[in-house]
Amino acid sequence: MSAAEANSQSGKPLTLKHLTPFGVGGRRLCYVHPESPQYCVKVLRTDPERTIRIRKSKSWIPNHLRREYDNNQDERHSLEHLQTRIGSSMRSHFPWCHGEVETDIGKGLVLDLIRDEDGKISCSLREHITRGLALEHFRPAFSEFGDFLMTHAIDTRAILDHNLALCRISSDRWKCYLIDGFGTSALLPLGRWIPGLARKRIRKKLDTAWMRFEQLEQSGGVSDALIQQSTWGQGMLNHRDAPTPET
Numbered sequence: 001m002s003a004a005e006a007n008s009q010s011g012k013p014l015t016l017k018h019l020t021p022f023g024v025g026g027r028r029l030c031y032v033h034p035e036s037p038q039y040c041v042k043v044l045r046t047d048p049e050r051t052i053r054i055r056k057s058k059s060w061i062p063n064h065l066r067r068e069y070d071n072n073q074d075e076r077h078s079l080e081h082l083q084t085r086i087g088s089s090m091r092s093h094f095p096w097c098h099g100e101v102e103t104d105i106g107k108g109l110v111l112d113l114i115r116d117e118d119g120k121i122s123c124s125l126r127e128h129i130t131r132g133l134a135l136e137h138f139r140p141a142f143s144e145f146g147d148f149l150m151t152h153a154i155d156t157r158a159i160l161d162h163n164l165a166l167c168r169i170s171s172d173r174w175k176c177y178l179i180d181g182f183g184t185s186a187l188l189p190l191g192r193w194i195p196g197l198a199r200k201r202i203r204k205k206l207d208t209a210w211m212r213f214e215q216l217e218q219s220g221g222v223s224d225a226l227i228q229q230s231t232w233g234q235g236m237l238n239h240r241d242a243p244t245p246e247t
Contacts, residue, residue, distance in 0.1 A: 013102040016041065022121055022241060024233035025180070026051030027071050029105075032113065032121075032241050039098060041108035042072060049231040072109040076100070078183035079111075086152055093148045093177055114177045116168040120242055122177070125213065126161040126235035130221030135213055138166060138174055145176035146206045153195040155202055157181040159209035161216055162235025 016031050022040075023030035027050055033039035079097035082090050090096070095112035102108075114122040129135060145164075149156070156178060163180040216222075227234050 013104050014041065014108065016043065016103045016105050016108070020238055022237055022239050024238065026232045031108075033110065037241065038113060038115075039110050040095075040113040041101065041103065041110055042075070043103060043106050043108045044070070044072060046106065051232070072100070072107065075180075075182055076109055082154065082182075086154075090152075092175070093145050094182075095177065095179060114165040114167050114179060117170060118168075120240040121237060122165040122167040123237055123240075124162050124179075124235040125164040125166050125176075126216065126222060127237065128166055129161065129213065129217050130236070132221070135217045138176070141166065141174040141176040142206075142210065145178070146202075149202050149206070150199050153198040153202070155198045156205065157183060159205050161209075161213055 014034060016034070019031055019034065021029040021031050025045075027045055028042045029045055031041045031043065033041050076097055076099075079094065082094060083097065088096075091112065095114065098110040098112075100107050101110055116122050123131075125138065128138070142164075148154070158181065159178070160181060163178060165177045165179045167175045167177060169175050222234050222236070227236060
């Protein structure tokens with residue numbers, strides 16, 4: 001039984017309000033699932049400082065009256081499509097979607113939570129670069145991730161450093177996971193039916209992403225001033241949910 005199914009059967013919403021989210025995005029908050037720590041729960045932000053995005057479509061309805069873009073619904077649709085098309089092997093570079101749950105701060109989307117070998121939540125590539133770890137150290141993991149995208153013709157949105165979690169699987173080995181930015185950015189997603197076209201787009205995005213990573217490394221990562229002035233976490237964790245030591 002999934003975490004979402006268990007929550008649905010209990011009839012009680014998850015209590016998140018008293019918890020500190022480990023990640024804060026422009027439009028969502030990310031919490032460790034309080035009952036199943038192998039999962040995370042993404043909840044839409046409702047505060048005035050959230051980033052507002054209106055779904056892009058032609059309409060006579062004025063923007064201020066139109067419904068905001070629902071990241072959770074779009075993400076669920078994209079991940080469930082991959083789960084159906086690729087199966088469990090996608091968990092080697094993507095989180096598995098376990099459906100939605102009711103929480104005390106709104107509906108939440110339940111996903112696998114990426115953790116390092118020691119059980120701590122994996123940091124983003126942006127955070128690693130900002131800490132001063134050499135980008136070249138992560139090239140094998142990024143190449144493996146890129147090969148996976150190419151093999152399965154998985155087109156994504158722009159591949160951004162704060163949307164990539166680097167999971168430490170041993171002292172000198174890493175695995176790259178995409179944790180946001182799922183689904184194609186193409187207005188007409190022809191790549192879904194023409195794998196060759198999808199792979200061409202993927203290769204361009206991978207090359208562009210690595211150049212951006214190099215620029216971030218050269219600039220010294222994200223400054224403290226930018227983090228303090230931002231209305232979101234800039235890809236930096238609030239906490240890593242360190243596991244309780246065994247006694």
